[in-house]
Amino acid sequence: MTKDVIALTERMPDPLSVLAGLLAGGPDLRVETTGEGAVVQLCDDEGRPLVSVEVPLMLQVPGEAARLLGAGAEPSGDGPAWWVEARAAVGVPQAEQLAGAFAARLTMLLGGRVWPPDAPGTVGAACPVDVSGVTAVPVPAAAQPAVDMLTDKVAVVLQDRPVVPMTSWLTEALRAALESDRTLQIVTPPHCRLSLPTRMLLESTSSRWVVQDERCGYYDGLTGAVLSWQDDAFSPDRDENGETPVADAFEEVTPTGERQLIVSFRTLHRPTADLVLGGALEAAWQALTGAPPAGWGTSEPAGLAWSRRQLTDLAYERAPRSTWTVAVGTPDRPAVATLRVIRTTEGVEEDVTLTLGYGPGEEPALEALPGLADELVTRYGLKTMMCQLREARRDLSAPPRFEHPPLPYAFVLGPAEVREAGIDTARRTPLKGRPVQLGHSARPGFYYPVGDGETVESWTALGQLVRHLRGMPSA
Structure with a gap:
């Protein structure tokens, strides 16, 4: 079905090696660019793309290729790898061979591996693919290289x-x-x-x-x-x-005993000149895994080593538009987060969803949640936080099978939201357990345990809490 071929090279692709790959179809194919030069296309005589090749992406994060492509995809060596993706036009067999030959030529010159390893065109890649007379399907004006x-x-x-x-x-x-x-x-x-x-x-x-x-x-x-x-x-x-x-x-679902802990929160910062973003996400990652994120990026694979400064610079360049990024962990503790930076009239908001995977016998880091909530309230301008548990895969991928929806475990209200609800209302709730006060006594936040994250009664408790905080009558 797919016509994607990926070259994972041990050395950085240079213009000569890319040119050698592009010559996999011989010297007569036309070369065009799109996406402001980010995509190179091999085209037929009419200028219609046969193969689209994206700019090489450096992978500084160990395990990213294996996370997305499976075990054995990582190139050998201790240094970074380069991910070069080629997408062939659908319905043109020679196009897939051309994409495979392009990827194989790159790895012949630079070392590395081709995914999938049995892609057409990878055998005998030194010889040009015969594309004489091949015509690609016309591409609608609104189409993108990934659209079939x-x-x-x-x-x-x-x-x-x-x-x-x-x-x-x-x-x-x-x-x-x-x-x-x-x-x-x-x-x-x-x-x-x-x-x-x-x-x-x-x-x-x-x-x-x-x-x-x-x-x-x-x-x-x-x-x-x-x-x-x-x-x-x-x-x-x-x-x-x-x-x-x-x-x-x-x-067709078989229970595996795997679980996921989902921590979603939003923070608000004043837009000062010395503001550095990503601190709340880094604190959450550290509290729940014992280490900071391993890498980040604006898409997957997340190839950049984690850097709050680089994240801040990117968001600053894109402001006032929002910035969406991905952060990833290490293979021994699966963790993936999405972070959206939003400029609002109140300041700079960070909207984070961090998900961690646990296998059978592994206990989610639930005991760390109150301390994390206190740190986010005290240092990072927390507005709200929701903590949930669900039965789902440890590797955090989603299969085309039924998965139980997440169940709430705890809810956190930041100081500004406590002030809006009223401190007496926030402190005295209809829940069985008392909330944990967070941060400074003059401007407190509150951590509310709402259940065990395993039974649907957690939703009932959360609903009661939300209605109480909003001043609504109980259902």
């Missing part, structure tokens, strides 16, 4: 990877789709999973994950709804009662 089909309603992307990451390709495709009043639909076979950032962005928009299963056709990988192609988009199917059935494959 475009209609008036949707942009469709075909993928077949162990994990579908939120690459710069997909980020751009999602942005372009939303700006053109379309939705993004990612189509995969049933063995694929979504990375955490990809799942979160799809859930936060009207986009859809379409799973193609030989047994039951198409279904939504996040909801299980049976889908069919109708009116130029994948949409929920209806039975004779007008209801959408759930695919049998979606309900």
